[in-house]
Amino acid sequence: xxxxxxxxxxxxNEFNDFVEFQTEALFNTPEIYGSDYESYRALSILNKEQxxxxxxxxxxxxxxxAFTEQDAMVGMAGFSIQTNLPKQRHxxxxxxxxxxxxxxxxxxxxxxxxxxxxxxxxxxxxxxxLVRVASSNLDGQALYRKLGFIQYGAEVRALKLGPDSYxxxxxMIRLL
Numbered sequence: 001x002x003x004x005x006x007x008x009x010x011x012x013n014e015f016n017d018f019v020e021f022q023t024e025a026l027f028n029t030p031e032i033y034g035s036d037y038e039s040y041r042a043l044s045i046l047n048k049e050q051x052x053x054x055x056x057x058x059x060x061x062x063x064x065x066a067f068t069e070q071d072a073m074v075g076m077a078g079f080s081i082q083t084n085l086p087k088q089r090h091x092x093x094x095x096x097x098x099x100x101x102x103x104x105x106x107x108x109x110x111x112x113x114x115x116x117x118x119x120x121x122x123x124x125x126x127x128x129x130l131v132r133v134a135s136s137n138l139d140g141q142a143l144y145r146k147l148g149f150i151q152y153g154a155e156v157r158a159l160k161l162g163p164d165s166y167x168x169x170x171x172m173i174r175l176l
Contacts, residue, residue, distance in 0.1 A: 003068055003069060004068075004069050005066050005067065005068060005074065005075075005103075005108060005111075006066070006067050007064055007065070007066050007067075007075075007111055007112060007115050008064065008065065008067070009058050009062045009063065009064055009065070010055065010062070010063045010064070010065045010073075010076070012056055014065070014073075015048075015049065015052050017071075017072075017073050018052060018063070018065075018073070018076075019048055019052070020073075021065075021073045021076060021098075022040065022076075022096070023037065023040060023041060024098075024100070025076070025096065025098035026040050028098075028101065029098065031134055031136060031137075031159075031161065031167055032133075032134045032136075032137050032140070032167075033096065034159060055078065058123075059119050059120075059123035059124040060080070060081045060083050060124055061079070061080045061081070062078070062079055062119075063076050063077065063078045063079075063096065064076065064077050064078075064079070064112055064115055064116055064119075066099070066103070066108050066111070066112060074099065074100045074102075074103045074108070075098065075099040075100065075103060075108045075109065075112055076096060076097070076098055076112070077094060077096065077097045077109070077112040077113055077115075077116050078094065078095040078096040078097075079092055079093065079094055079095070079116045079119070079120060079129075080092060080093050080095065081093075081120075081124055081126060089125075090125075090126065090127040090128065091126065091127065091128045091129070091130060092120045092124065092126040092128075092129050092130070093129070093130050093131065094113065094116055094129055094130070094131040095131075095132075097109060097112065097113065097140070099112075109143055110143060110146070110147065113143070113144075113147055114147065116129075117129060117147070117174070117176065120176065121176040126176060127175065127176055128173055128174065128175045128176060129149075129173070129174050129176065130171065130172065130173050131144060131149065131171075131172050131173075132155070132158070132169040132170070132171060132172075133169065133170050133172060134159070134167050134168070134169055134170075135154070135167065135168040135169065135170055136167060141170060141172075144172050144174075145172075147174065148174050149172040149173060149174040150172060150173060150174070151170050151171065151172050152171055152172065152173050153170075153171040154168055154169065154170050154171060155168065155169045155171065156168050
């Protein structure tokens, strides 16, 4: 596959593509997201539109999408800063990093996160970026470490998948 992939913020007119891709991510990797497939699918279009509108505040709240030459979304990485909290405007959060199965192993997640970090520092004035990664997600942990993140803590039983099934999350940070 010698396909050209472009990385850019998801735009307002890409609502349907984003919803479809978010649904794919939740279905394929339920153990690494706070949201779940069934709940997301059950949301009304209005609720999904409201959630989508929150990520259209570039450079403070956005999703970078990785797109093929045919404009198919094959990767994403979200970023947010709590601009309404003055004492917390110096830190941002990466969330919902996902790459479609057929595009994994090609450095796409690395490119997405590197671009998020550059935007966070240069455009949003962010000083540090935090991420939560499932303790079972060894590839994600390795990726973040490779990009200079360090673990500063863990949340035990951060996600509950079933009556007796939990996922711990590692808390990681990178100073910019």
